[in-house]
Structure formats: C-alpha cells, structure tokens
Amino acid sequence: xxxxxxxxxxxxxxxxxxxxxxxxxxxMLTMVMSIVHRITGAALYFxxxxxxxxxxxxxxxxxxxxxxxxxxGSLIGQLVLFGYTWALLHHMLGGIxxxxxxxxxxxxxxxxxxxxxxxxxxxxxxxxxxxVVGYLVMGGPR
Amino acid sequence: xxxxxxxxxxxxxxxxxxxxxSGTGQFWHQRITSVAGIPLTIGxxxxxxxxxxxxxxxxxxxxxxxxxxxxxxxxxxxxxxxMWIGMQEIILDYVHDDRWKLLSLMANTFFVxxxxxxxxxxxxxxxxxx
Numbered sequence: 001x002x003x004x005x006x007x008x009x010x011x012x013x014x015x016x017x018x019x020x021x022x023x024x025x026x027x028m029l030t031m032v033m034s035i036v037h038r039i040t041g042a043a044l045y046f047x048x049x050x051x052x053x054x055x056x057x058x059x060x061x062x063x064x065x066x067x068x069x070x071x072x073g074s075l076i077g078q079l080v081l082f083g084y085t086w087a088l089l090h091h092m093l094g095g096i097x098x099x100x101x102x103x104x105x106x107x108x109x110x111x112x113x114x115x116x117x118x119x120x121x122x123x124x125x126x127x128x129x130x131x132v133v134g135y136l137v138m139g140g141p142r
Numbered sequence: 143x144x145x146x147x148x149x150x151x152x153x154x155x156x157x158x159x160x161x162x163x164s165g166t167g168q169f170w171h172q173r174i175t176s177v178a179g180i181p182l183t184i185g186x187x188x189x190x191x192x193x194x195x196x197x198x199x200x201x202x203x204x205x206x207x208x209x210x211x212x213x214x215x216x217x218x219x220x221x222x223x224x225m226w227i228g229m230q231e232i233i234l235d236y237v238h239d240d241r242w243k244l245l246s247l248m249a250n251t252f253f254v255x256x257x258x259x260x261x262x263x264x265x266x267x268x269x270x271x272x
Binding site: 038049061062065095102 | 194198229
C-alpha cells in the first residue's frame with residue numbers, strides 16, 4: 001500500500017483559507033436580531049418542555065398541577081415565564097419580518113432597519129401588555 | 143466570462159434536480175409552519191392567559207373543550223415540525239464532527255417526538271377523560 005501524500009487523497013486535510021466570520025464585522029441591528037432570532041428559537045425549543053410539563057400535570061391531577069403552579073408562581077418560574085413570553089413573541093415577530101423579506105420586500109436601508117426595530121419594540125411592548133393583562137385582569141398565576 | 147456566476151452547477155445537470163424539486167423542501171416546510179404558527183401562537187397565548195389563576199378543575203374542563211384542545215393540538219404538531227427543522231439547521235451549522243452531528247440529529251428527533259407526543263397525550267387525555 002502506498003502512503004498517501006499530504007493533501008492529496010485520504011488522510012491529511014489541507015488547510016484552506018476561511019471566509020471572514022462574525023467577529024470582524026461591526027454589530028448592526030439587523031445582524032444582532034438575526035442572531036437573536038436563532039437564540040430565541042433554540043430557547044423555545046427547550047421551552048416546549050414547560051408546555052409539556054404543564055399539560056401532563058393538568059392531565060395527571062390536582063396534586064401534579066399544584067406543583068407546576070407552585071413553580072410557575074415562584075420568582076424563578078416567573079422570570080422563566082417572562083423570558084419565555086418575550087422569546088415567543090420576538091421569534092414570532094422576527095418570523096413575520098423574515099416572511100416579508102421572503103417576498104423580496106423591505107430590503108431598502110430605511111425599511112429593513114425599521115422592520116428590525118419594529119420586531120424588537122413590538123416584542124417588548126406585547127410582552128409587557130400581556131403580563132399587565134395577566135396580572136391585572138386575570139389575576140396572574142395562582 | 144460574465145461577472146455573474148450562473149446558479150446552475152454541472153452537478154445539477156447530472157442529477158436532474160432543480161433547486162425547487164426537493165432541495166428546498168425543508169426551507170419551504172419551515173415557511174409553511176411559520177405562517178401556520180402565527181395564528182396558533184396567538185391562540186395559545188390567549189388560552190394560557192385565560193387559564194391564569196384558575197383552579198385545576200376549571201383548567202381541565204377548558205383545556206378539554208374541543209376548540210381549545212384542537213388549537214393546542216395544532217400548535218403542538220405544527221411547532222414540533224418547525225422546531226425539528228430549526229434545530230436540525232442549527233446542528234448542521236455548528237456541529238462539524240460526523241459522530242457528534244449524527245448523535246445530535248438523532249437526539250433532536252427523539253426530543254421532538256418525546257415532547258410533542260407527551261403533550262398530545264395530555265391533551266387527548268384531558269379531552270376524552272380516560
């Protein structure tokens with residue numbers, strides 16, 4: 001068997017130049033929101049565990065449900081739920097922005113910045129509204 | 143040679159598959175599930191807000207009623223597929239080692255099935271009261 005020469009076939013990998021990555025660019029709102037869209041998506045992925053826990057507890061009985069209510073009502077639970085609400089709304093609004101961009105609209109410098117800012121402002125506003133409604137109108141968790 | 147590179151590659155001619163045949167299948171499915179996800183997410187948020195502070199008995203009754211149960215079921219099924227594609231995309235972007243990639247892709251599938259089937263089972267149990 002012939003020994004493979006470096007960089008020819010099997011074995012050694014040739015070191016190739018890489019295209020520049022995130023760290024060389026100045027962070028811009030569109031870029032940061034793009035990253036945040038992915039991060040919120042990943043967070044929501046694991047957040048589905050909370051929904052599953054809540055549903056299975058409701059199906060299991062009053063005791064199991066009381067445990068979920070206790071956790072959701074605790075300080076950590078409330079923080080997690082608040083973050084979950086914002087992540088969900090932000091991912092939804094970011095998704096709408098991407099759907100608009102999919103139609104090849106909203107790419108002008110001003111438009112794209114406005115759209116991106118709108119998702120951020122919108123998600124924070126909607127989250128606050130939802131929590132105010134949750135606490136004042138519906139009496140909050142528990 | 144023109145400065146604009148043609149999008150078609152020789153491989154495309156060999157395989158006879160245009161980008162729209164199957165190559166963008168998941169891209170398209172991600173769009174379908176994201177469009178469906180908008181009303182379903184709003185529905186889920188309204189349901190959860192309406193259930194805040196209610197007793198277990200009331201929550202069971204409301205979650206088991208047809209419209210609410212169907213909305214939650216649709217949300218779960220739609221989200222399960224959407225998040226499966228999404229996490230797969232993240233894995234393919236960041237996990238380059240073949241073994242880890244294969245394992246994470248499997249874990250993604252297992253996780254999505256486990257979480258969604260658990261939720262679906264709970265909703266069906268609440269609906270039919272078995």
